[in-house]
Amino acid sequence: MTETVVRTSGLTRRFGDKTAVNAVDLRIDRGMIYGFLGPNGSGKTTLMRMLTGILRPSAGEAEVLGVRLPGNAEPLKRQIGYMTQIFSHYRDLTVLENLRFAADVYGLTRRERRRRIDELLRIYDLTEQARQMAGSLSGGQRQRLALAAAVLHRPRLLFLDEPTSAVDPESRRAFWEQLFDLVEEGATIIVSTHFMDEAERCHRIAILDRGHKRADGAPTELMAALDANVVEVEGANLRQVKRALDGQAGILSTAQIGERLRVLVDKAIADPAGHVRQAAALGSPASCAVVRPNLEDVFVSATRRAAA
């Protein structure tokens, strides 16, 4: 029996005449990592802020951990953790002082506090930096401190707003392993990102684009259900091929990846590889084959369709 942690219907937020989040419906079940995938300005942060209760929706409503929003969000605070996009802990306090502050604010007892902070310093590999000012930490260390502070009170629901944007790839990997550990302990995690590889790690994602939810589901489902075929062209003069293909009927998009050109072809076309070969008037040395779609294809297809 799955338990729904977050449910929204028609959630909308306007700033002046700009609509940041437009009628978004979501259902997020317990025990999963749910990703908001979208470019900058797609409404990821606004959506998250509405779900934590610090921003009131202009229209629509949400239910988070049984708390109805808009409404009194205070009962939520103890059960959620929130890691802001920009480092929001005190730079002029040490790692230890920042964690102690969080522990006191969340009402941990003195004994709990010591045990929990020791544990977190160990898990997030900050023991050596414990007495260092947060302002002098590296990007990866700062991010681990922020995560440690966000999970200190063992929240049931964790919000992470672009948690890895200032972090090197290796730290990102380690970070995601830690997220799965948290899920194992029973937490639900909502994470926003604009990295495809990160989105692929999520159990489920919602693709956001200019405030709209364009698609949602498990990454594999979304890739399987892609209503386009992906054709990869390999050969010389790829820029020329790209120019020939762009704007042709049935060609949704083209993007060069190294020595290959990735072409999204409308699903209605029966022989996508042949169609591309014909449309681009390719010479024989070029290879042209249908390949498995990835998440980027899903993203491009979902946002393309809406723009058209």
Place this chain on the structure above:
Amino acid sequence: MKSLRRILAILRKELVQLRRDRTTFAMVVMIPFIQLILFGYAINTNLRHVPVAVVDQSRTGLSRALIQMVEATQVVDVTMRLATVAEAKRALVASQVRAVLILPPDLPGRVARSPALGLAPPAATGASAGRPVGQWLVDSSDTMVAGAIKSLRNMPLSELFRQTANRAVPTFEVALFYNPEQRTEVNIVPGLVGVILTMTMIMFTSAAIVRESERGNMEMLINTPVRPFELMLGKIVPYIGIGLLQMAIILGLGYLIFDVPVNGSLWVLLAATLLFILASLSLGLVFSTLAKSQLQAMQMTVFVLLPSILLSGFMFPFDGMPGPAQAIAQVLPATHFISMIRGVVLRDAGMAELAGGMIWLIGFSAVGLIVASLRFRKRLD
């Protein structure tokens, strides 16, 4: 219990941050020290050594002696000697001197007939009887300068002839209480506590909450269970200690440098200061919820600081101000506090005498805290 722990957490955090913020920490000590020296020496309503010019048309031994006598009062310094009245007026326009003394050619005759000699008045002989011996032309745009020169108007001339002054019995006897030597510092130093606390207390707290937003900490804070009231309280308590420290610095140095006594009870002093600090801090918190940046918070502080200096009775007597100005001054906590602290420090006033001001400060603080807590929302919109 949990609420108390959260207040303490914020308090502790503020203290650590304060300790590491060298600039603010230096300001806590340096502002009272420097202001005390500046105001203590600079503000002096006992005007002395006003630069003046002399146009001596008489050029006699008598006129030279008279000029020496005028200088001996220390009210004026003769910095220029000019030949004509026209030159003297130019010097006045050019602000080289603030006043001009004109001694007419018939000075000896005028002196001889002057009642200021203190001799038995001679029989009136025509229009020349009892005419002033000389004339002052004063740049009276500054009323204090004018007042100082005016005090020379009835200067006795008897010393010119080495005679003891014939002191007439005054109409009233004036007994000067609390500041018999008429030293300006006695009035300024206690008032300075009010001005400096207004400045530092409002400035620190008005920046306190804005700073959390500017540095991006607010988004984290409002996602925690901290209540607005707890945040406000935790933020202002450290500054109460700072305010008391500043009061101690000002009154302590005032005693050491300017010999200003503390005559009243220290407990009453403490009570009055605490209430004033609380009122200033709560006003600062209200500003903090209104301002969008630390710069705006600073501007709002100045908005209150100026009337607190000019209208509170710190520099100019409250009683001399027109009705509307008095009405504005009555709203300011500084007006009540400066009157109270002068009462305690100089006149040994007790709780009973200060009750009115204390009640006002309590009311002001309560309203301020409530408004600030209501205005502060744990939301970004």
